[in-house]
Amino acid sequence: MGKRSTLKDVAREADVTPATVSYVINNTPGQSIRPETRKRVLEAARKLKYAPNAHARTLRNHHSPCIGMVIRKNLAVPRFSQMAYGIQTKLEQEGYNALLLGNKINNLGIADYAEAFLAGRVGGIIFIGTDNQGPDERSLKVLADEHAPLVVFDTQTQADSYSTVDLDYVGGARLSCERVLSRGCKRVLYFRPDIDKPQETLREQGVRETCEAAGVELVCARSPITLGNIELWDARYVGADTEEGLRLSERFLASVANALELVDDGDAVISSWATWTHYFRRIETQRGSRRRLTYAELANNGESWLAADLYTRLPNYEAGAACAEDVLALMRTGVPSARIMKLSNIIEAPLGQQAPNY
Amino acid sequence: MGKRSTLKDVAREADVTPATVSYVINNTPGQSIRPETRKRVLEAARKLKYAPNAHARTLRNHHSPCIGMVIRKNLAVPRFSQMAYGIQTKLEQEGYNALLLGNKINNLGIADYAEAFLAGRVGGIIFIGTDNQGPDERSLKVLADEHAPLVVFDTQTQADSYSTVDLDYVGGARLSCERVLSRGCKRVLYFRPDIDKPQETLREQGVRETCEAAGVELVCARSPITLGNIELWDARYVGADTEEGLRLSERFLASVANALELVDDGDAVISSWATWTHYFRRIETQRGSRRRLTYAELANNGESWLAADLYTRLPNYEAGAACAEDVLALMRTGVPSARIMKLSNIIEAPLGQQAPNY
DNA sequence: CTGAAAGCGCTAACAT
């Protein structure tokens, strides 16, 4: 960092005192400045390319223009990067910036983001959970003790010391399933990962309720994706093509093939995750099958918008914006909130008529 | 921000002076501290949950632990989020954090990120270009004047006041095309966006050279994606399904259908962008065609890894890490560099044998 | 309307 001009330099240049410069720069309310003076100051500032030092300001004001953003796993995964973009956009609208923070436990025994808050680097924190895991206990306690404005996303957890944003998995699954049934399927195959966390349980519940209400038979099957191997599954987004990853893909394909044994012409296949429809179509076509199947996905992030006949577009961007709004509101009011995002953005295959298989 | 304990508090608690606390906390070289004292200080710090104020430190040290990250367009697009993750990961390894910065022009006439540098918020900047557009002139000048450590990605531009990281589009296209030809295609259809920027020109050049060298006929066709509508195209990643977007998709599909008129059984279809193979397969299958075509993509980010028979995996994550490395190196040495990332990560359809169409 | 000065929390040169 080279030598930058300071408020003092501007004051000297404009032949006023530092205080006056500060008043002008900040439009300090209740301070009247002679227009001529103001003009001189502004010109001097422009001439010297003066930008107020952000750290001096924060130090003085006890107010940081940064919000910490923690993504428990992997920013490269579409659902998270879409959230991140929503967060970034909303924060910038409000004059804040997002600081990407890690969540490793440091030598103090608390996570990086908690330390960053203690260090005054951020005025609030948005924590994007995965697999239903939120902040660790110790960090949470530290943050609560400090009344840190914190928003936790997607952990389906009640809290009173911080705000939460969650997705309405049951409702979304119900809506999607209703739409699928409206096409007149005789039976539904629901295909989900082998993960027993609320997110997955709630989705299945939504599908189940809807099928029962409609008197349609429901068959469930599971993919070999578990909490133990999901990182491998997501690794394609960092470009890692490992032997292990390929093996997992093959086991996955096998489970899809098995699942396809369970359906007949006219049935529907609802996948709980995005992109899975690709696999179903691929195997079905490889077999030379002519069955008419309806494919749906309960979660889509735009990566496979051409694959499914019907899918729920997860409101990732909007959820990110919601988290940003809520953390700012929490900073302002001190009152935590709990927000549920509806999953009503259900989309029919956007291009042309649905082909039986493509 | 509530009242946090300061170095002085720790000093009082440990019954030493502030300087001593600072020495202990920072392990200041050349300062010997009695073990007993060190222990007392550390205990006091832990007890008070002391974390040094980052702004005071930066103010004093003229050194910020943040690097600014500017994504000219949209962090939600996979290639950018994958880069961002590479940047974040590498920076954190080196003790830095990434601050997401915007690139709107402010009232000073320079971009947000340039102002952030002037304000001392970041010690360096990584600028991720799109459509071959880098930082604007004025901001660039300000940053150059200040000797700001800057790395610009993907603008195919020479520079001597900042570092660059670029992709070897020609080489990548050549390698991919060679691999395609090794399958014995009689002819190649190359399908690219209607954008005349170096990235696209270089890719076509690579394909062309390879076909000429092999004596294979090359046919080129263009999709209706232009610089004017690409944001619409990318908007699916923020969940926006607009009328306009659908219309663009339909025009796109039509251009794919037209392009398919140009090929025969045994030919290859090389798309310049990721996910386009989906469209080709879809239309081909809808037509009930039985032609055997080889599909390849010159750029893939993991979103369509099951679609193409062959694709180049863009080294987004690695490029991000490279940008982070280079900005830190530039900060250390003051010597800018130019780095080219090879596109050698060519992947055969990972799952099972290639089906003619799936 | 403008100026002087204290102090935000930390570090490092200098003293002891």
Place this chain on the structure above:
DNA sequence: ATGTTAGCGCTTTCAG
């Protein structure tokens, strides 16, 4: 081995 202190750049009270 530890203490004293000036000062990083800014804001704001208080005086003029």
